[in-house]
Amino acid sequence: MTTATFDSYRMPADWRDFIALTKPRVMTLVVFTGLCGLLAAPGGIHPVLAFTTILCIAIGAGAAAALNQWYEADIDAKMKRTANRPLPAGRMDRQSALHFGVGLSFFSVVLLGVATNWLAAAVLAASILFYVIVYTIWLKPRTAQNIVIGGAAGAFPPVIGWAAVTGDIGALPVALFMLTFFWTPPHFWSLALFVKTDYAAAGIPMLPVVSGEVTTRRQIWLYTAIMAVAAMAPVLLQLTGLIYGLTALLGTALFVLFAFQVYRHRESDQSRMGPERRLFKYSILYLFLLFGAVVVDRWVLA
Amino acid sequence: MTPEEEQQIRARQKSRSLVTGLILALLVILFFAITMAKIGVSDAI
Numbered sequence: 001m002t003t004a005t006f007d008s009y010r011m012p013a014d015w016r017d018f019i020a021l022t023k024p025r026v027m028t029l030v031v032f033t034g035l036c037g038l039l040a041a042p043g044g045i046h047p048v049l050a051f052t053t054i055l056c057i058a059i060g061a062g063a064a065a066a067l068n069q070w071y072e073a074d075i076d077a078k079m080k081r082t083a084n085r086p087l088p089a090g091r092m093d094r095q096s097a098l099h100f101g102v103g104l105s106f107f108s109v110v111l112l113g114v115a116t117n118w119l120a121a122a123v124l125a126a127s128i129l130f131y132v133i134v135y136t137i138w139l140k141p142r143t144a145q146n147i148v149i150g151g152a153a154g155a156f157p158p159v160i161g162w163a164a165v166t167g168d169i170g171a172l173p174v175a176l177f178m179l180t181f182f183w184t185p186p187h188f189w190s191l192a193l194f195v196k197t198d199y200a201a202a203g204i205p206m207l208p209v210v211s212g213e214v215t216t217r218r219q220i221w222l223y224t225a226i227m228a229v230a231a232m233a234p235v236l237l238q239l240t241g242l243i244y245g246l247t248a249l250l251g252t253a254l255f256v257l258f259a260f261q262v263y264r265h266r267e268s269d270q271s272r273m274g275p276e277r278r279l280f281k282y283s284i285l286y287l288f289l290l291f292g293a294v295v296v297d298r299w300v301l302a
Numbered sequence: 303m304t305p306e307e308e309q310q311i312r313a314r315q316k317s318r319s320l321v322t323g324l325i326l327a328l329l330v331i332l333f334f335a336i337t338m339a340k341i342g343v344s345d346a347i
Contacts, residue, residue, distance in 0.1 A: 010303075012314045015321045046339040052332065115336050 013092035022062025030061045030157045036291040037158030037173050040298045041165035049115050053164040056112035057157050059104050060124045064131040066101035071136050078202040120163040127156035144210040151184025172239045182227035186220045187283040194273040217263050224259035228252045240297045247293035251286050258282055
């Protein structure tokens with residue numbers, strides 16, 4: 001269709017593009033960590049309300065993703081990885097994305113408040129605002145430490161899940177928040193090492209672009225050290241038992257080993273970034289493993 | 303606007319309406335279940 005760009009504002013966007021706008025694949029991780037926070041919390045919650053909580057976390061994450069793409073449409077257009085998203089590809093107008101994102105945000109927060117409690121809803125609202133305003137609008141285009149602070153947005157789900165059950169925020173969800181928070185830099189920067197050219201083209205100050213690849217490797221190593229402390233904190237503070245303790249010990253040891261290999265590696269050719277790809281892939285498995293272990297641990301001990 | 307374009311727009315609108323209707327129907331069921339859970343009539347839901 002040669003008139004696509006001229007006529008696209010009249011053509012209603014396909015409903016599938018609204019689904020794509022919510023980044024369903026990224027959602028799986030926050031749904032999982034949210035579910036673990038909910039399952040690890042003491043006391044019970046009605047299964048329908050548990051389902052609603054997870055649904056609200058998923059919708060909230062989708063809303064944040066939609067608002068992120070509404071704001072970054074021009075940046076996404078410059079990167080190969082994101083150029084085919086609904087907005088940069090011209091399949092949807094920006095205002096639809098904005099309305100969709102704002103609508104979903106309000107809906108998820110109000111539904112969570114009505115179904116469970118307003119503390120959980122407030123944390124969900126804070127996480128959406130944090131992702132959109134603090135990360136997307138404020139920090140991402142300004143500082144190379146953007147994803148460190150931005151990672152906090154992704155660390156909220158276990159706190160929301162826990163608060164939905166108990167109505168408060170305990171030490172364990174805070175520990176899980178810290179784990180996810182310090183896990184984000186090594187996870188994301190290992191990816192940024194092997195997709196560097198894309199971020200450079202879009203003018204996003206990712207650490208490898210601004211400070212170079214060697215600094216990025218050192219920072220990955222430093223944040224991994226802090227993450228290792230955060231990973232062991234739940235068992236050292238006796239918030240969990242030995243099932244989590246052993247899983248965390250072995251899982252973190254492997255993470256530290258992979259991060260050390262990335263730290264020592266000297267390579268700028270992106271086709272030869274073996275250790276970096278390995279750390280990135282393992283980091284996802286690692287988070288699933290540790291959160292799963294928290295739940296198993298709490299259920300076996302209970 | 304050519305007839306083909308209009309036809310295409312109508313098809314998009316129809317599929318969007320169907321999906322919206324389906325989501326609304328699911329929300330009716332969800333809100334009913336939440337209400338039942340909140341007033342504690344049944345733990346079987």
